[in-house]
Amino acid sequence: MKKAYLVLEDGTVFEGESYGAEGETIGEIVFATGMVGYQEELTDPSFAGLIVMLTYPLIGNYGTNDEDDESDHPHVKGFIIKEPAEFPNNFRCQQTLEAYLKKHNIITLTGIDTRALTRRIRSEGTMNGMITTDPHFDYEKRKEEICSYQVGPVVESVSCKEKYTEGSGKFRVALLDLGTKRNIVRSLVNHDCTVTVYPATTSAEEMLKDNPDGIMLSNGPGDPQDCPAQIETVKKLLDSKIPLFGICLGHQLAAIAAGGSTRKLKFGHRGANHPVKDLAIDRTYITSQNHGYAVDADSLDKNRIEVSHINMNDGTVEGLRFKDRPAFTVQFHPEAAPGPHDTEYLFDRFIEMMGGKQ
DSSP states (O other): OOEEEEEETTSOEEEEEEOSBOSEEEEEEEEEOOSSOHHHHHTOGGGTTEEEEEOSSEEOTTOBOSSOOSSSSOOOSEEEESEEOSSOOOTTOOBOHHHHHHHTTOBEEESSOHHHHHHHHHHHOOEEEEEEOOTTOOHHHHHHHHHHOOOOSOHHHHSOSSOEEEOOOSEEEEEEOSSOOHHHHHHHHHTTEEEEEEOTTOOHHHHHTTOOSEEEEOOOOSOGGGOHHHHHHHHHHHHTTOOEEEETHHHHHHHHHTTOOEEEEEEEEEEEEEEEEETTTTEEEEEEEEEEEEEOGGGSOTTTEEEEEEETTTOOEEEEEESSSSEEEESSBTTOSSSOOTTTHHHHHHHHHTTOOO
């Protein structure tokens, strides 16, 4: 394999090997802790603008297939793994991870000490970096470019361009696509919904004129404060008092629309093994997560909103329930893909809000 390098913004260099497309890429480096689900993570729009490192040491042992993509194509800026599986073995395998990465032109680094890099991110926080296959790279010449990189506003670039409809169920759901995963749509369809998906630029008026029974705000990438137009849309959607369910970025935008604020986490929550407590029933679930920002609990109007779920690792807000309208949101991913389906009951709750019984 060809030599490849990871250059951190502070000048630290990790030397490894290229495993995918050759070239260079700059992004914000984050880590995800799932043991499986690498194809879903590569194609999750919430990873747009990020170089993703997987902490599990052996990746690719079941290959890739045409069914597990969560969007039309991968969105990561780069990929880092410890050791690739050379000979995948699974009845669903259609091609190797290496072939998949090359097909989609994803610059990938392997063979470095991913545990050391994870510990560094945990202690120092997320940082920018560059993966390159150029052995003659000059850090001093690229330092400013690496350090100044920002994910920026990316929601509209990962959203659908035209509205479309999936399913033919009883309940009409309007889904605002902020970078939605396919399994959100599938989960709604499986719960007897007809789902109309709208681009992130769609106005509240256009969504409401279709007379939906419920509104879904999807997951998505980036800083929620970079979405002023979507925040205004969500304000109007909340004011409509149509049942509303928000996931991940949708949860954050709903909080901001209701007067709250968000903050960037030191290294975020990414993986399929995060414990979250549902405070109403005093029960803890294992959840799938992918976010770098969290709602500030102290910023919320306690007369209008209550915290419904908390993260059992660090106490951050993982869910909200609106007291003055039929709306609730969660920071984690009840649709999973990858991850456990422990919190799928939230889709049942949404159906009940729209007048159905599960």
